Amino acid sequence: MSNPRPSAQARALYDFLWSLYGRKTLTGQQELGVARAGPRVELDYLARVTGRQPAILGLDYMDPRDNAAVNARATAWHRSGGIVTLCWHWGAPDVGTGYENSKKDFDLPAALKPGTPQNRALHRDLDAIADLLTVLRDRRVPVLWRPLHEFSGDWFWWGKHGPAAFKALWALMYDAFTRRRGLDNLIWVLGWAGQNVDPAWYPGRERVDVAGADIYVEDHGALEPMFRAVKAIVGDSVPICLHENGPIPDPALLGPQADWLWFMTWHTRWLMDPGQNDPARLEAYYGSGRYVTKDELLAAGLPKPG
Template structure:
């Protein structure tokens, strides 16, 4: 009898562990089944595997743009990345091209193709400054965030921007009518002050209010139920800095970090140390909250270290493994602006070596993330 009871409770625990994500641990309790399942699978992979990602991977690369099936990562490593980053900057004003000159209709197709292959899509939003019409980097006023909140001078404009954003997200459906799940990373790197929503450009209360309003509008007013919400500060000195403007567990699904490695080998040890420290902090919080954590943006511009992926990045990510790491884009029109090797680059062999590590997942090694 004791053995039967023991087996029963063991089976019950396994069954509960394998259940799809529930309303209690997602921001959206009406999330689609595919979105819940993706979130649950990210939870299950947390600490075991690291998905490798690349911004705009199939949209363009070194010496090419808009060519079907192309990917610098695939050319070098033999497989597509597991995670695809996209940016919706300029969708707010109805432009046909995003901030990096990717046509939105093409981006839609590439997102669908990545999903159909089993990849994971994440989106950021470098939205324009609503006061000036200039870029996200226009920090000429500290009144922008307050002006787009309810009652603010630019609130009606912001509503229209959210409507335009929602229209694009709603269009991301398969032929069977399935809405593609997306990891949405709004108002990122707010611990710095290079964007108009940055730390020195708005109060803590206004930042949190903007986050709450944006999520509630997309989720409740626009009825978008295929979004997983990612909170991604830049460098922080400690836990208090990281959570100082945290919108609360009820408004965040995934904890993120944006942090780049600059100055090559000179700063490698410092970069590794900072990433390890922050990932340990996120790992500790994840154990309590059950929220996955990710390295949402990183990279070393022009890859001056041939062994950067195995001897810097991988060292920084162990033992506290984020569920994915995403390196920034390979611009086709800005010389020297690339973060993944392309054919002929000396870091290409190291990327392939990185891919072959047992706990690193590119697209071909992914389990089914949606079923």
């Protein structure tokens, strides 16, 4: 792992991910959020349609009303034998929280200079999220941490100022969380925007544990060109994931040209609209031999939570 002193739980999870990579693909599902939709909307739908649950549950530090519930959901999911991934739709620090504010501009070059108002706002937000992740660390919950996602697009503020500023921000967060705050439960997941998988944005193996990309296409293809583009940058140094998707790739199409370690279907309509994932196909895919669901994790070698 990039962190030379990971927690025992993070190390065990990372070893498990490597043991699957190239052979199996973990199923993943993002939840909308408790404050807006109530818990288990997506999971209840999957249970009704497939009779199964995803191996990975995706959660989001986006709405402050949700954050305590997010930690409770993450803890319960881990203790029940599942895997947790967390993202952060980080609202522009001098504007406010929320998805729409994550798309507003923020003077990142100024924020990277110590002592500026933007720098103080940046560190205030980092400390708030580190506090939340500390709760999970102390509960011994390992987290697939995928911050600053889709950075090579131009819609979130962390991607609006080019690769050099982004890489400086990634390094700042990594060092603050890993070294200053001792968050040894994090597995760092880097996610390109699939329209622009460019090596200029890569922060380096020393701060990345898993690499990935996403693109919301309207078919169930394996997205081989995007997989190859990521692998051309990271090679075999880290496993590669499909860190967000609409339609789930056909498991029969996966293999050496598209060995996604996991997929993460986005919430609400991306899962439940038949035009994205019709129920018959969803049931068949979740029952495939390539895809690992939550009930199969222990048999696949994931250690019991402890």
